[in-house]
Amino acid sequence: MRNFQPVLNEIYSNIKKTKDKGIVASYIPELASIDKNNFGIHLRTIEGHEYAVGNYNKLFSIQSISKVLTLTKATSIIGSDIFKRVGVEPSGHPFNQLSLLEIENGIPRNPFINAGAIVIADILVSRLENPKEDFLDFIRNVTSDNTIHYNESVALSEKKTGYKNFAAANLLKSFGNLKNDIDVVLDFYFHQCSIEMTCNQLSKAFYLFANKGKCLRNIVHLTESQVKRINALMLTCGFYDEAGDFAFEVGLPGKSGVGGGIVAFLPNNFIITTWSPGLNKKGNSKLGMQALEQFTTKTQMSIF
Ligand code: GLU
Numbered sequence: 001m002r003n004f005q006p007v008l009n010e011i012y013s014n015i016k017k018t019k020d021k022g023i024v025a026s027y028i029p030e031l032a033s034i035d036k037n038n039f040g041i042h043l044r045t046i047e048g049h050e051y052a053v054g055n056y057n058k059l060f061s062i063q064s065i066s067k068v069l070t071l072t073k074a075t076s077i078i079g080s081d082i083f084k085r086v087g088v089e090p091s092g093h094p095f096n097q098l099s100l101l102e103i104e105n106g107i108p109r110n111p112f113i114n115a116g117a118i119v120i121a122d123i124l125v126s127r128l129e130n131p132k133e134d135f136l137d138f139i140r141n142v143t144s145d146n147t148i149h150y151n152e153s154v155a156l157s158e159k160k161t162g163y164k165n166f167a168a169a170n171l172l173k174s175f176g177n178l179k180n181d182i183d184v185v186l187d188f189y190f191h192q193c194s195i196e197m198t199c200n201q202l203s204k205a206f207y208l209f210a211n212k213g214k215c216l217r218n219i220v221h222l223t224e225s226q227v228k229r230i231n232a233l234m235l236t237c238g239f240y241d242e243a244g245d246f247a248f249e250v251g252l253p254g255k256s257g258v259g260g261g262i263v264a265f266l267p268n269n270f271i272i273t274t275w276s277p278g279l280n281k282k283g284n285s286k287l288g289m290q291a292l293e294q295f296t297t298k299t300q301m302s303i304f
Pocket residue numbers: 062063064065095096114158165193256257258259283
């Protein structure tokens with residue numbers, strides 16, 4: 001069994017010395033006050049060993065990381081029919097960019113840009129009996145943790161300022177790619193983004209992607225072929241318009257969010273989650289990305 005603690009300690013002390021910690025997302029007012037000195041890493045191996053440093057047990061807003069979990073839930077319900085309404089190509093543009101959506105007739109490039117995630121939210125609103133409750137139950141279930149919650153103030157903050165998301169939903173609606181009422185779909189979307197989790201909890205939730213579709217309790221949520229596809233999407237589209245750079249520097253599939261979290265994993269090996277709220281220009285956690293680059297370089301463990 002490999003002991004990852006020394007390498008995490010070493011990365012932690014390197015990162016703590018770094019002066020430029022990036023900029024905390026302020027376009028969602030409720031996130032603007034988060035202290036950018038927070039930094040945590042949590043690693044869970046496929047056999048269940050855990051290693052961690054820093055603020056790995058502190059809750060933060062998972063934001064776009066939730067998009068992988070909504071895609072998973074929608075895939076388990078309607079399978080590959082999802083891809084009649086959303087593409088699988090990297091967009092090469094920021095996560096909230098709109099013009100491509102108009103040129104491409106309301107079919108978002110992939111499920112991880114905002115427009116794509118809004119279509120997935122629409123699918124869940126159509127298919128789940130009590131969408132917000134059922135989705136939260138799903139997350140609690142895959143994480144084996146009933147304490148996970150929505151943060152209502154963050155959801156409200158996004159609702160008040162989410163002009164681009166309203167614009168995307170309206171464009172989708174005009175192309176017939178949104179079946180439900182715009183306000184209902186966006187209410188679901190803002191809530192999924194507002195979920196708070198710790199690094200520790202995210203490493204548990206993403207276990208199923210490293211474990212061929214089976215969660216910690218060995219329940220099958222996705223087939224092996226569905227996991228292969230979702231993992232491929234994380235590698236190619238999981239880091240905004242910096243997915244190429246992330247693959248180049250880190251070499252793991254994963255997903256980031258503007259709350260400063262990043263979850264990455266090596267299939268059949270480990271899941272590693274970092275949290276540092278300061279972002280780089282593309283919207284990825286600046287120090288989280290540096291920590292993961294150091295991790296795969298020092299351990300020589302990446303998919304390549
Ligand atoms: N709730 C955020 C938004 O819609 C998610 C952005 C992100 O984490 O990428 O802008």
